[in-house]
Amino acid sequence: MTHKSHHAHAAPTMSETLKNYVGGAWIAGSGDGTPLLDPVTGEELVRVSSEGLDLDQAFTFARDKGGAALRAQTYAARAALLGEIVKVLKAKSDDYYAISTQNSGTTKADSGMDIEGALFTLSYFAKLGASLGDARALPDGDGYSLNKDGGFRAQHVLTPTRGLALFINAFNFPAWGLWEKAAPALLSGVPVIIKPATATAWLTQRMVADVIAAGVLPEGALSVICGSARGLLDRIQPFDVVSFTGSADTAAKLRAHPTFVERSARINVEADSLNSALLAPSAAPGTGAFDAFITEVTREMTIKSGQKCTAIRRAFVPAAHFDAAAEALRAKLAKITVGNPRNETVRMGSLVSRDQRDSVLAGLAALRRDTELLFDGSATQLVDADPTVAAIVAPHLLGLRKDDAPSVHDIEVFGPVATLIPYRDEAHALSLARRGGGSLVASVYSDDDAETARLALDLADTHGRVHAVSGAVAKAHTGHGNVMPQSLHGGPGRAGGGEELGGLRALAFYHRRAAIQAPAGAFEHLPKPAAPATK
Incomplete structure (x- = not known):
């Protein structure tokens, strides 16, 4: 499926302020912004700012427009979108290596770990998602009888959450850090808002810009905010999910936010690790x-x-x-x-x-x-x-x-x-x-x-x-x-207590589990109990 194309500006000149993509449009933040530097030469490369953005409109647009469009598609259809993203990113990979060297100070091999790792992970989830076929929900385990004659049964199912996924990412993997989270979220049918770490936001922003320009995804399925994270958590609602990668100190502050304490929104944390x-x-x-x-x-x-x-x-x-x-x-x-x-x-x-x-x-x-x-x-x-x-x-x-x-x-x-x-x-x-x-x-x-x-x-x-x-x-x-991507990424205790990847396990974070109790005949019309989300 081809969607309306949105074109970001051409490659930024030095000290240009990178735009944010929210609400289906490219919008520059106000003020002077924060400079991103070449860590080897100290040269200023670009600037970022998220000041003045209408965050309420951005979050509502992602939830209502992007979420509805993604959920209307099957897992296989969404997997095909991931495959199209891979094609777009591969065609631009030379640009990404250049940005990585400039903004992250990495060798070609180290840039490849980030960039090629992102492509491999996207490709993996594209293939995995294709195996789920035309379903729009996933069974969780086998069904079971609730009475003696088996006429009344129960089945646990996983359905995509009717919210958005907010990613607050670390500076060390601006490519892989985006797509290892976005791949299972988009495959699940959940729209994504990415807030990359400011110091290395350029590569994340460019990848999002290229995908948006290619018109691969429905409007509102993918947004990027570069600059301050101020105000983002205030917009999180009960059915949204947040994934954070960073320090344990910052994670502790995030967990104390009312969105998690009072509204029980879901958060996944990857923090310090010795x-x-x-x-x-x-x-x-x-x-x-x-x-x-x-x-x-x-x-x-x-x-x-x-x-x-x-x-x-x-x-x-x-x-x-x-x-x-x-x-x-x-x-x-x-x-x-x-x-x-x-x-x-x-x-x-x-x-x-x-x-x-x-x-x-x-x-x-x-x-x-x-x-x-x-x-x-x-x-x-x-x-x-x-x-x-x-x-x-x-x-x-x-x-x-x-x-x-x-x-x-x-x-x-x-x-x-x-x-x-x-x-x-x-x-x-x-x-x-x-x-x-x-x-x-x-x-x-x-x-x-x-x-x-x-x-x-x-x-x-x-x-x-x-x-x-x-x-x-x-x-x-x-x-x-x-x-x-086949194996679990996360850890207990100090490491944050979170879980990412692990094959189809990655989809569980973006789904809600419910038990359906119904006459036996209704189960012919429910997802078949193959427990794919736990394999």
Whole structure:
């Protein structure tokens, strides 16, 4: 289906204020706006402002116009829309890589993790949604009889919520962060309003602009607000849903908002996470598992300059192997070239801003009070970058030899920093991992399948995902920090208690569950009980 096309302005010139797309129109915010900078050169790129927008009209338009149009379509039809979005974005991918380098300071490989990850996730949900066919609601489990002769029965069903989905996103994944949430929302039949993090909003805004210009989606199905989030939660109604990615402190403030306390609107949170890598007791130096552990810790410290919510922050090793692991990690980190991502020799680029650089350095200083410095990134020579201007911090590996240092289990440094921590035995290792208070992911490194399974199950109650690696799959596994749409993304406790992705599980957040009790004959006209939303 082709819908009316809305064209945003051409590519912005320097210092142009990016427009917001709300109420079916492109609208510039008032005032001077907030500048978005190149974190390597300090150059101003564009500005954003959401001041003066009619938020009431924007939210009503999305709910009434976009929601009604999406719900009128089947799951298969909406899945086809996701497929069309993929085509639009693929055709513009060169533009997105250029914006990512300019605004996020990322290397081509790191930009690809964001951009290609977004395309893969959209494609996955397009294929998954096609399998749901022409239904407009989903069964949840099997039906059951409520009386002796079976003439009166019950069936739980999932129907799309009659509201909108508001996404308040983090700065580190402006492409994937949008589409990993928007794909299941749109597939479910729920319109989306995206509020990207200000520092890197350009890429999100451009992707939305290209999709709107292509006329792929019904009016009101997708909106973007760049700038302040002020007033957004005030417009949330009981059947709207909110998904937030960011700090635990901000999440706590959001949860106290009346929209959640008094109106019981639904919120999903992904917050802080002190993720772990655990070298199993059997994985001695020289084994495939040991080598995989060294490779993955190095990679997770340096990919996207450590700015991933799933990055390894704590690396646990048997005490007897501490020195060997430290030496192996030092050797790997010493080979990482750091600097301007426009230089093809650079493997690790910039943090997203000088403010983020200051935050990383402050966190590093706090951890240094309890740890020793095993690899000092401050001695690294930056390539094609002025350290007095660029928001670059080279990798730092810390070591903790004493038994108790609460800071390493409490302070998340959102950058290229990790702490190597020894453990006495398996029980001690597990207790240390759990001191993170709930994390998005832990990875286990062992060549012993029984040991792997045991450790994975023991970690499962405090982690949203457990990623196990052996020497045999060292080149085939998907990566400790890579979030795959087939698997759950989220974590308990400190990590926010939220759940995203996980295949069709992702659709549950955008649906309402109800029990239908009716004569048996009515069940011939209800969705068939195949429980697709929980597979």
